[in-house]
Amino acid sequence: MTNDVYARQIIQAGKDLGITPRGIVIAFATVYVEANWLNYANSKVPESLTIPHDAVGSDGKSVGLFQQQVVWGNGAWWWGSAADCMDPYKSARLFFQRLATKPYQAATTDVAAGAIAQSIQGSAFPDRYAQRMAEAQRYYDRLAGGTVPDVDPNRPPYNEFPIWSENHYDGRSGVTIDAIFLHTSEGFVGRDDAAEALSLWYQPKSRQVAYHYAVSQASDGGVTVVDNVDTDDASWSVLSANNRSINLCFAGTQAAWSRNDWITKFGNAIDVAAYLAVQDCKKYGIPTNVIAPPYTGRIPGISDHRYVTKVLGDGTHTDLGDGFPWDVFTAAVKKYATGETATPQPEPKPVVVGPADDQLNMRFHCLGDRTLVEAVAVLLDKELGTNNAGKPGVVMQ
Structure with missing residues (x-):
């Protein structure tokens, strides 16, 4: 999978959670520092090796683009399962859920933005995030034009x-x-x-x-x-x-x-x-x-x-x-x-006709424009070899 594919999934995750462009750029800088856009498995996390990956690391139990720890404790994941942490979209959502609790919008300088990333990641090298912010901003601008595109107002919920x-x-x-x-x-x-x-x-x-x-x-x-x-x-x-x-x-x-x-x-x-x-x-x-x-x-x-x-x-x-x-x-x-609304055609309903006398006098297209009586007469002539279909009148008792 290419860097652009990963990046667009991160953008989508940010859009879905209402994260602003500044927050998405912080996420990009984090990925640059943590994995340089490689989706890592980890030799210490066996299940990660069965999931599609770009490289194999061995730092703690960190996996994925954000190097999120696959650690279970106190009845919950520290970050998430290996599958979630190695999924670009889901791992980005995990990052953004924590970012949303931080004052990242006020982080207008690279140093401040880097500090926000560090508060989430807890890296041994806290200064590196700020150093990648400019690069992250350029990459984001190329993909998204500098702003997160507005959600299509016609988009149905899914x-x-x-x-x-x-x-x-x-x-x-x-x-x-x-x-x-x-x-x-x-x-x-x-x-x-x-x-x-x-x-x-x-x-x-x-x-x-x-x-x-x-x-x-x-x-x-x-x-x-x-x-x-x-x-x-x-x-x-x-x-x-x-x-x-x-x-x-x-x-x-x-x-x-x-x-x-x-x-x-x-x-x-x-x-x-x-x-x-x-x-x-x-x-x-x-x-x-x-x-x-x-x-x-x-x-x-x-x-x-x-x-x-x-x-x-x-x-x-x-x-x-x-x-x-x-x-x-x-x-x-x-x-x-x-943008036009077309009303689906309802299922056909049976045509309601009048009393029995009306039905006997009606001529039906499906019967060759004959009345019911005329159609029966044609069938009888065919079956019996008679020639009564065109005769007028009735037999009176």
Whole structure:
């Protein structure tokens, strides 16, 4: 993982916790001093060696970009588990949670800012943080333009963090990204942590599958987005369409779900998926066309795994299935793409007709513009070999 990827995750963690640019620059200076942007495992922390890392250290039980101690005592972690402390986003949140209790906004000089970092880190070399502040500020300015971008006011609520998978190609082999495909996981159904569980399941290369995003909705309605593969890289999701596509999996769902299942169990997640799809469409210049079954349209645009099977002719997958509420998803895409609100079409309701006499006199398109009586007469003629359909009148007793 590159320094910029790490740095952007730190910026995101700061944004999510309401940390100002000054606080994020202090975090950057801290990473420069502690690890120089290398995500360290530790030879004294065996579990850290099983987690993706850039280097192996041996200082105490310190791991990760911030060199946070993996120490358990008095019924709690000193900083956190090895997994949390080696996760760029989660470790940054741990740092920012402590920074938020400090008067860091008043630390307007490099020396004062360095003292804030030292009060959190407790380093044996307290002066080093101030020495890296100027470099940290330049790096931050390059990535964020000097300010933390405002949170998109249209962004739906969701929690996001990365669990990176090995199952991807580096880059896209020069192929233009022109599709976003949606998937079901089939497994982890009913779990509040479905996105995280799925991400951990296909993290190792032995699984030979991954998506760019795993998205789940908990029983309380909260949505979690786990980033698994950088969208600049091709995830192993859709066979020959990998290089051209971004792939999002609804973790904890099944292709057999009904429309009601989707709306009641994953309505919020569908909205978040639409938002993510629109952001990636804007980033990569993909039209925000939604191509739903029976696939009369064609990519570029947004569709599902079954499109790859039916239209591109690769594989046998049928997800998202027949019950997915494409009208709801399409309305959400339009909302986030244009700011316009489109009302999803309600499910068709039976047409209520009048009394029995009216029904007998009505002509129905489905019966060839015949009345019910005329249609029955045609059927009887066909069955009995008679020719009574056009005869007028009735038989009186």
